[in-house]
Amino acid sequence: MTIPSNFLTATETIKLVSQGDLTVEQIALDHIKRYDERQTTIGAWVYMDRERVLSEARRLDSIPKEKRGPLHGTVLAVKDMMNTQDMPTQHGSPIYKDSHPGVDAACVAICRAAGALIFGKTHTTEFACSSIGPKGCGNPYDITRTPGGSSSGSGAAVRDFQCSLAFGTQTGGSTIRPASFNGIFGIKPTWGAISTWGLKPYAPTLDTVGLFARSIEDLKLFLSIFDIPSNIPNSISILQKKPLSNCKFAYIKTDQWVKPSFELSKTWEKSSILLKESGAEIIELKLPKEFEGISGGLAWIINKSEGKVSFQNEFQNQNQLLSSFIHNEIYDNSEEISKKKITEAYDKVASLRPIIDEIASQYDAIITPSVESEAPLGLGWTGSPKFCAMWTSLHVPCVHIPGFAGDNGMPIGLTLVGPRYDEQRLLSVAEVVAQVWARADEDKLNKIPVPDGVRHLTV
Amino acid sequence: MTIPSNFLTATETIKLVSQGDLTVEQIALDHIKRYDERQTTIGAWVYMDRERVLSEARRLDSIPKEKRGPLHGTVLAVKDMMNTQDMPTQHGSPIYKDSHPGVDAACVAICRAAGALIFGKTHTTEFACSSIGPKGCGNPYDITRTPGGSSSGSGAAVRDFQCSLAFGTQTGGSTIRPASFNGIFGIKPTWGAISTWGLKPYAPTLDTVGLFARSIEDLKLFLSIFDIPSNIPNSISILQKKPLSNCKFAYIKTDQWVKPSFELSKTWEKSSILLKESGAEIIELKLPKEFEGISGGLAWIINKSEGKVSFQNEFQNQNQLLSSFIHNEIYDNSEEISKKKITEAYDKVASLRPIIDEIASQYDAIITPSVESEAPLGLGWTGSPKFCAMWTSLHVPCVHIPGFAGDNGMPIGLTLVGPRYDEQRLLSVAEVVAQVWARADEDKLNKIPVPDGVRHLTV
Structure with missing residues (x-):
């Protein structure tokens, strides 16, 4: 039995379509079938119209x-x-119930024109x-x-x-x-590298379009659609995969590493052993x-002050339809943010960007x-962004590589x-790292109902 | 004869409406009449539907x-x-001819909810x-x-x-x-102080919502609608108008002051004399x-690299509908911008923001x-932004005060x-400066057809 197309990677799908071995209509049917089997259970989608x-x-x-x-022919979730x-585009808010903006966001338009089949809209937390x-x-x-948030539905789908x-x-x-x-690959590119036009902003100096896939090859393809500056001096050598035995990684715990969970400590250790066994050099930095004090401190000041600007209309005019989360976290006046605090946060974080670029460029990658x-258990709380917030505010590209498992499967x-704008090179490094990580704990993961032969991750 | 409401300021209009002396319908009729008399000549509007x-x-x-x-009851141009x-929202581009985004931009929604009568859409240059x-x-x-650009229609209206x-x-x-x-008041607030959601971006780290009016009092009212951080330590003293005799101004020519025009030199000198005569202290700084090298240099690198991201979809997919301006200025490959150039531009400009804040806070205002x-003659070229570009990239608030005239009337x-986030105080300073500048060359200006008694500017 052939594996239905929804279990393939984007790269595999494109190849089959280009060879004439698969139609986009068949791809759509395969995905609709999976949707029908799984939507009630997983609930990844907030909107999907099969017609x-x-x-x-x-x-x-017909093109x-x-x-x-x-x-x-690739199937894309937005x-x-x-x-x-x-x-409709509803931003996870009753204020925008059934709202029809009528014009594609820039990143959506670019993918639509590139031939992606936009399947539907995925769940997000409020704004x-x-x-x-x-x-x-x-x-x-x-x-x-929880599948995590705020891009909950995209990760789960x-x-x-x-x-x-x-997206x-x-x-x-x-x-x-x-x-x-969700145990998949994800990239948050350099801030500003992908247009955010047509996205509802929360904190515009931090908001970044992110990409998900089940293989680094797919992420590379997905990222290549966007017009990211790439004239790296030695781009040819970079695009050739560098073997791990020539790679040097900086393991950075950051100031957020306080009482780490058992799963994190184990992953930290095992990941490092695997890289060392492959000949990579590891430096704990x-x-x-x-x-x-960026994560939860300066980054949070920026979040809060920019959020107040971004949600001003909804706060003033549709207050009763905003959640208590937005009220408490963004509009709580007990922690008023002065213009001095905002400008200090902006300037401090900006001053650190060239420094982190300099540090990062001494290694094939920082690992963090x-x-x-x-x-966590339950669908009420999507988990903490504490390990990510600093990197997001530093505007540097981040690639998530899955492969490990906790005791709960x-x-x-x-x-x-x-460093900033170095995502193409970073993905090449991610590809070789994924080869030693992606199946590290595969047998310990809980099972998802799939046909035999389907790969959890493709590396 | 009563002066028709379109010749009043926003503040005057609001007062009459609140007293029950004027209806918004009458205001609409007055403005439609003016539109009918003037649209063919001035062409400020790209869309107005009287019904x-x-x-x-x-x-x-009915509220x-x-x-x-x-x-x-105030009449607002968007x-x-x-x-x-x-x-429709057409961005000055045939690509968006008759495009209907269906959801108000944040700044439009805020004004609509505040009771503004949104009259129509004004001409902009392409994107x-x-x-x-x-x-x-x-x-x-x-x-x-030219009425200047890119906010041509708004300025003219x-x-x-x-x-x-x-707007x-x-x-x-x-x-x-x-x-x-156009000889009116305008403010470019601190970057980020007003949400740009629902605006098509060009260079997101520079794009700022600007406001126009015929009085500083109106600008103050207009700005007050937005949620700009204002908890200035000594806000009470600041909101009281400071007399010019207690004010100290830094006159800064900037690196763009090379072969200044006769009009600019004359304005520079006369404006300074007027302030000195009122007792203000003037320092040439x-x-x-x-x-x-920011204006035309770093700022231009940011414009160009961010523009490439912002217009990627249109460039890739509707290339033939983009003007040669966008092609030449944004996509001209002869001047490829490397990631090194972009990050250097970002970091350099960011490092100067706290410095300009520090300099600016030593004076009641910088004058530039x-x-x-x-x-300039003709409707082909909207003029040079060279004196503004540095300040825009520094994110500081800028208030334009009119009042002088060139030899052509x-x-x-x-x-x-x-300094950043200091727009409320800056407008208070602008108010007293406007009192000595706004009528300086009133009799030398060309005439606009208005009934007797109409004030050119209200100070």
Whole structure:
């Protein structure tokens, strides 16, 4: 029996379509079948219209071969923070119930033109800000646990083989966290490298479009669609895969490493042993003192002050439809943020960006925790972004690599960090790292119902 | 004869409405009459639907007094870079012809809820990026001259008494320049202080919502609608108008002051004499050397690299509908911008922000040129942003104060600059400065057809 196309990677799908061995309509049907089997259980999607999907698929099939784009036939999930011309965009908020913005967000338009089949809109927490909910969206490895947030549905949909690529966003840790909780690959590129036009902002100097996939090869393809500056002096040598035996990694725990969970400690140790066994050089590095107090401190000041600007209209005019989370976290006046605090936060974080670039460029990658632990129980709280928030505010690219498991059979992974605009090189490093990590604890993970022969991750 | 309401300021209009002496419907009719008389000549508007305006006006009249907002009855023009739920949003580009985004931009929604009568959409150059055109929009003081760009229509509409308040945007000098060319007040607030959600971005780290009015009192009211951090330690003393005799100003020419025009030199000198005569202290200040090369250098690198990201979709997919301006200025590969250049530009400009804050806070305001000269002849080129670009990239608030005239009877003014988030205080300073500048050359300005008794500017 052939494996249905929803269990393939984007790269594999594109190849089959280009060879004439698969139609986009068949791809759509395979994905609709998976949706029908799984939506009630996983609840990744907040909107999916099968007639629209089939009609888009047929439109894609009708495009002559020479006019097809690089994503032709891949199935893409769009986080419901992003405008879509042919679907509602509700931002996880009753204020935008059934809202139809009518024009695709820039990143959506680019993928649509590149031939992606946009399957539907995935669950987000309220305005990608709240860490509550979203209701009814569970982790494919254990539906009583959160898939992480705010890009909850996108993480779950990719993990559950309901799409091959998905958009998330990250302001604190909303791409890296769900990537870890769902055991998939994720990248938060350099801030500003992908247009955020058509996304509802939370903290514009932090908000970043994130990408999910089940293989680094797919992430590379997905990222290549965007116009990221790439004229790296020695780009040819970089694009050749560097063997791990020539790689040097800086393991950085950061100031957030206080009472680490058992799963994190174990992952930290095992990941390092695996790299060393492959010949890589590992250095345990402590960041300079000035990097302390960003996560939960300066980054939070920026979140809060920019959030107040971003949600001003809703706060003033539809207050009763905002959650208590937004009220308490953003509008709580007991911790008023002065202009002095904001400018100091901006300037301090900005001054650290060239320093982290300099540090990161001395290694093939910085390796750092993605999350505190495996996905917590319950669908009420999406987990803490504390290990991600500093890197997000430093604007550096972060790639999550899965492969490890906690005692509850839930996935956990680690983050690779590089200097700003170095995501293409970082993904090449991630590819070789993934080869030794991605199957490290495969047999310990909870099972997801898939046909025989389906690969959990493709490396 | 009573002066029709379109010739009043926003503040005057609000008072009459609140006293029951004027209905919003009458205000709408007055403005429609002015539109009918002037649109063919000035061409400020790219969209105005009188039935929609009248229906909105009646809706506003039907709101009970106790539920009315602070802008109730003011007529607002919206630059066609900003989404509006009930009008097309075309971004000055054929790509977005008749595009209906369906959801108000944040700043539009906030004003609509505050009771503003949104009259229509005003002309912008292509994506508020191009300095060509827009076609058919002339300067009310001389229709053979540009009203400036990219906020061309907004500047012209406020000047021509076709609305009392207007939104612009500024990435280089697109609010301050049209304010100068049209002889009105304008403010570019601190970057990030007003949400840009629902605006099409050009260079997101520079793009700022700008405001226009014919009085500083109106600008104060307009700005007060937005949730800008204002907990200034000594806010009470600041809100009391400080007499000019207690004020100290730094006159800064910047590195762009090379071969200044006759009008600029004359304005520079006269403005300073007027302030001195009022007892103010004037210091001619030269910025530290590190501030050289931002305008046209670092700021341009940021414009270009961010523009490439912002316009990627249009460039890849609707290339033939982009102007040669966007092609040449943003996509010209002869000047490829490396990631090193971008990060250096970001980090350098960021490092100067606390320094300019420190310098600016030693004075009641920095005074600096707004433009090279009066509005140039022709509607092809909207003028140079060279005197504004540095301040925009430093994120500091800028207020344009008009009042002077060139030999062609065209207005020219100067900019007041303060530290970030200091716009409320800066507007109080602007108010006293405007009192000695705003009528300095009133008799030398070309005439605009208005009834007797109408004030050009209200101070």
